[in-house]
Amino acid sequence: MSKPVVLVIEDNEPTRILYSEELSYAGYEVLTAKTGQEGLDILQQQPVDLVVLDIAMPGMDGVEALGKILSINKQLPVILNTAYSSYKDDFMTWAAEAYVVKSSDLTELLTEVAKALKSRGIEPPPLPEPVED
Numbered sequence: 001m002s003k004p005v006v007l008v009i010e011d012n013e014p015t016r017i018l019y020s021e022e023l024s025y026a027g028y029e030v031l032t033a034k035t036g037q038e039g040l041d042i043l044q045q046q047p048v049d050l051v052v053l054d055i056a057m058p059g060m061d062g063v064e065a066l067g068k069i070l071s072i073n074k075q076l077p078v079i080l081n082t083a084y085s086s087y088k089d090d091f092m093t094w095a096a097e098a099y100v101v102k103s104s105d106l107t108e109l110l111t112e113v114a115k116a117l118k119s120r121g122i123e124p125p126p127l128p129e130p131v132e133d
Contacts, residue, residue: 003027004050004117004124005050006050006052007042007050008031009051009053009057010054010057011035011058019052035060036061037060039053049076049120049122051079052079056083062082066078075120078096079100079109079116081109082099097112098115110127
């Protein structure tokens with residue numbers, strides 16, 4: 001069985017690396033992009049099961065990228081991931097599968113990724129057990 005493919009579009013390199021490592025550890029194949037345009041290019045080139053998308057990015061922001069992603073594939077689940085809860089008021093963000101406010105605890109993000117995939121008939125890997133300090 002192949003792993004579900006998650007595309008992380010995030011301009012902040014440490015965050016992009018963290019998400020890539022955590023999603024890989026959780027059993028996903030992870031692709032990364034540092035801009036909205038780079039993410040769109042990847043989507044045109046290969047199949048992806050889900051997108052984790054930052055909103056506040058230079059150039060094309062996540063809201064604009066969301067519209068373009070959904071114009072390519074309106075069935076593709078997109079999880080908006082941002083440090084700013086205020087974007088929830090932008091009606092365009094309502095087209096996303098989920099809206100997760102960034103946190104150092106990635107439990108909510110991993111849970112939303114698994115839930116979104118399951119709703120599309122894609123079996124996600126089991127959530128990893130939390131590591132105790």
